Amino acid sequence: MAEFFKNLWDKMYAYLTDPASYRRLGMIVLGLLVIFIGCKIVKKITKKLVNSRAMSRFSMTIRVFLGHVVAVALYVIVCLLGASLIGFNVSMFGSLIASIGLTVGLALQGSLSNIAGGVMVVGLKPFEVGDYIESNGVSGTVTDIAIFYTTLTTPDNKKIVVPNGSLSNSVVINYSANDTRRLDLTFSISYNTDLDLAKKVLLSCAKLDERILSDPAPVVYITEHAESAIAIQLRVWVRSENYWDVNFAMIEQVKRSFDQLGVEIPFPQLDVHMIK
DSSP states (O other), rough: HHHHHHHHHHHHHHHHHHHHHHHHHHHHHHHHHHHHHHHHHHHHHHHHTSSSTTTSSHHHHHHHHHHHHHHHHHHHHHEEEEHHHOOOOOTHHHHHHHHHHHHHHHHHHHHHHHHHOOOOOOOOHHSSSSEEEEEEEEEEEEEEEEESSSEOOTTTTEEEEHHHHHHOOOOOOTTTTSEEEEEEEEEOOOOOOOOOHHHHHHHHHHHHTTOOOOOSSOOEEEEEEESSEEEEEEEEEEEEEGHHHHHHHHHHHHHHHHHHTOOOOOOOOOOOOOOO
């Protein structure tokens, strides 16, 4: 045991007294500093690039996506520079990356499809940052379009991350694409109700709300003769940003107006005939 510690001490002493060891240690520390400081600089450069005047002519969607791409490229350069200072043979990385790329490409076909999907989303612009969309059973406001994923925020402030590959290969409903939307409100009235009165009440409610557009004008249709009631539908056009506010306001206003004018909203009924 004593001989083991003696040999260990001799090796440590030889290393500590060798000037080349200090140079190697210094290069390792320098390489790590380059990587650490370089990553901080890349983060600031990417942020300034996205908000720069030169990029202002592009939409926020394209700017954010390009920022992610530039950041990844700069991070790779910084890591290679730091690795070369530490002592790694950077020239070997070319062939190594090629072989690893083939293996990883086969293993990560889904991730590569997400990258291609991200490029298609940014290029074709089915939606942009700030749009409210629905796809693959989820919906929300687009807050970020990255290389692999698109991030949505729901009205109740939940975060949803959707792969770009699925967005580029499935149906996407963009509720913010147009400035106006049609709001369809269906109500049930009794068979004993005067239809002209019910229509007049609905149109009067529509005129009371200034957020409802006059062109196209509001219209009322009878849409169904149901088992216990007549289905009557009010169709109005509103600005896209006012859609839900007008929807909830009209439901409340119509109920109040029906109650004041005696328009009955029936409950489900079933007539049973007893045969002896």
